Amino acid sequence: MGVLREVAASFVVPGPSGAAVRDRLKHLTTGDERVLRLVGGHLGTLASGDLKARCADGLEHSAKSWAVRKRELTAVSSSRWAGSLTKATHDQWALARRGQAAHLQSLQAGIRTIADRLALPVGSKGTGKAPGGYRSRHEWFHKTRRLRVLQDRLDAVRADRDTGVVHVARGGKRLLNTRHHLHAAGLTEARWRARWEAERWFLQADGESGKRFGNETIRVTPDGEVSLKLPAPLTHLANAGHGRYVLAARVRFPHRGREWADRVEANRAVAYRIHLDVTRGRWYLTASWTLPVTQTIPMATALAGGVIGVDTNADHLAAWRLDTHGNPIGNPRRFSYDLSGTADHRDAQVRHALSRLLNWAQTCGVKAIAVEDLDFQAEKTREKHGRKRRFRQLISGMPTGKLRARLTSMADATGITIIAVDPANTSKWGAQHWQKPTTGATRKTTRHDAASIAVGRRAQGHPIRRRTTPPRAHQSDEHGHRSVQARPEVLGREETRPRIPGPRTRSVSPDAARTRATRTSRTVRDVRSEQAWVQDSLLLTD
Structure with missing residues (x-):
């Protein structure tokens, strides 16, 4: 292996x-x-x-x-x-x-x-x-x-x-x-x-x-x-x-x-x-x-308001906003561009797509954009891909270096920080862990959209996978899953979720344990079932 x-x-x-x-x-x-x-x-x-x-x-x-x-x-x-x-x-x-x-x-x-x-x-x-x-x-x-x-x-x-x-x-x-x-x-x-x-x-x-x-x-x-x-x-x-x-x-x-x-x-x-x-x-x-050399802001400060993950493709930028815990917010966005024609036309298309991306980031209030640190200089040779001529043309036409340089220059004037992440397996793992869970009846998540989530989570330091399943013997219910969204340094992140009784649980009453012990079987019919049921007032406890 x-x-x-x-x-x-x-x-x-x-x-x-x-x-x-x-x-x-x-x-x-x-x-x-x-x-x-x-x-x-x-x-x-x-x-x-x-x-x-x-x-x-x-x-x-x-x-x-x-x-x-x-x-x-x-x-x-x-x-x-x-x-x-x-x-x-x-x-x-x-x-x-x-x-x-x-x-x-x-x-x-x-x-x-x-x-x-x-x-x-x-x-x-x-x-x-x-x-x-x-x-x-x-x-x-x-x-x-x-x-x-x-x-x-x-x-x-x-x-x-x-x-x-x-x-x-x-x-x-x-x-x-x-x-x-x-x-x-x-x-x-x-x-x-x-x-x-x-x-x-x-x-x-x-x-x-x-x-x-x-x-x-x-x-x-x-x-x-x-x-x-x-x-x-x-x-x-x-x-x-x-x-x-x-x-x-x-x-x-x-x-x-x-x-x-x-x-x-x-x-x-x-x-x-x-x-x-x-x-x-x-x-x-x-x-x-x-321009004078300026001190870059710490990554933790840039990520304080969340991040926008961007997946770079041959004809569009797939972007999704993530909160501080790495969860996608809202719907994914796509900023298309056409790289055919003259060099001036291609440059204008890239600038227009990046302008729309930065405007959306300013509207959301996000101060960080995560992009992949792509470099196809060693990946587009004829000997490496052989007969895959269309694939070689595809990656050769992607303006990875120009796009990141122009995005950095344009973002500098808006106060948005650009974070570069390792592109290893972002598309594969993003599709594996996020494409199906984020697809619903009214939204079809593409592989590129899922990859943008992976890019953003990697910039935040979160694992790309959605759930970490601990051994069965260490779970409270012995069979369920438990989501891990806390950072690694958070104490008790692998422990079971504490049980807080009260109306906030929406299903368990404050004295549910005592009622469960004295509750009769559903098959037994007594006088109480014949009486009219009246709902008690909700407890306004915190």
């Missing part, structure tokens, strides 16, 4: 480390757009060259080589633009290295799985934790060929990592590969070229505390005026002093606008990015800043 893994302890998810707001640059003149295109194209070319130089350095990169690159960029842009360019290059190279490490681990896991299955007899059955052998000699043969392919890929990736070689495409590999499939993507070569050039522009600058309005390169005043420092070859286009260009558009941030204005007025660092949405033909300005 296999050993069950230990369930990880629940924890309070820390708040967001930063904030970002976006607004559209409206009423730009033709000259404004021309300047933005020229500046973005010039700095994009510099960014591409700097990334090439950084990749050529590999693991030999040092502070001296960084200073040389920055000095060369300063001559053709400015010192602040050079700092933003080199920092963006370092971040992109580090991201490529992290992706390379994840790809290496994925290849190693696939090779181990194939090697283990090839070592088993053909047709052997697997267990719940490990797959069996391949089903036929034909499949076994093709898997031996795939094993050799994966080993060759692993050797190539490992050699690149040892030498510090990374493969990066400014503008994105997906858009780059779309160039060879324009008909399938519904694009013309001109439209693809416009998107490709816009993605490779560079119009972003990090902020600096203590400088005017928190950013000297791209400056936004509290009243919404946007200006940027022009690179050295383009200073002749300036329409303001000190080589700056002021845009005709004014920005205001409806979301977190007051927080942004406070930072700008206090000259605290704010980073800006200007980008063009080619499909819509609109320019946008994104402002971002870091």
Whole structure:
């Protein structure tokens, strides 16, 4: 019999480390757009060259080589633009290295799985934790060929990592590969070229505390005026002093606008990015800043008013409110979303579902939401699930990481705490212990609804099962069940329920023991049965 893994302890998810707001640059003149295109194209070319130089350095990169690159960029842009360019290059190279490490681990896991299955007899059955052998000699043969392919890929990736070689495409590999499939993507070569050039522009600058309005390169005043420092070859286009260009558009941030204005007025660092949405033909300005690390509240304080358990699924969030004892209250709720279509559409669907969830939590007065700590990075490989292509597509499409990160960010503004719990067996045990008891004549509880109860109870520290049946010889009636809803530290939680006589029992009178001893048999008829029965007044004892 296999050993069950230990369930990880629940924890309070820390708040967001930063904030970002976006607004559209409206009423730009033709000259404004021309300047933005020229500046973005010039700095994009510099960014591409700097990334090439950084990749050529590999693991030999040092502070001296960084200073040389920055000095060369300063001559053709400015010192602040050079700092933003080199920092963006370092971040992109580090991201490529992290992706390379994840790809290496994925290849190693696939090779181990194939090697283990090839070592088993053909047709052997697997267990719940490990797959069996391949089903036929034909499949076994093709898997031996795939094993050799994966080993060759692993050797190539490992050699690149040892030498510090990374493969990066400014503008994105997906858009780059779309160039060879324009008909399938519904694009013309001109439209693809416009998107490709816009993605490779560079119009972003990090902020600096203590400088005017928190950013000297791209400056936004509290009243919404946007200006940027022009690179050295383009200073002749300036329409303001000190080589700056002021845009005709004014920005205001409806979301977190007051927080942004406070930072700008206090000259605290704010980073800006200007980008063009080619499909819509609109320019946008994104402002971002870091948030101070805040102390998370204790879990007991967050759970004082109950919790809402949330089960994450491919097309909806199943939620149920629980009281402090882990009992479901009211009816379950479902917040649906559609993850088809473009990335913007999927992101909007997720935000809308989370907004409805948070609004419902505020209406209920609950200060904690429990979600599963899901991560399918090691669970959606081709070698692990084999022919289950639809299942792989299902779990690959679930935005688990994005959903939890966005929920944490949105809940931070409402004062609701997010608690992450171990997702082990929540769906299985929730359906086993809660689906049937919560189903009635007017309510059909689904497996996902039952799983939300399991998630909430695990966050509260309660066992998922509804009843704990002690040995028969230790029960007062020798045969019944006894519910255990008290916490483990409560004294006497395993004892029998005390008998409290009085009207509160609804069936036992205060002197029931004495009456039971002197009561005659129902088959004996005496004079008292012939008398009229009169109900005595109820005792108003406590």
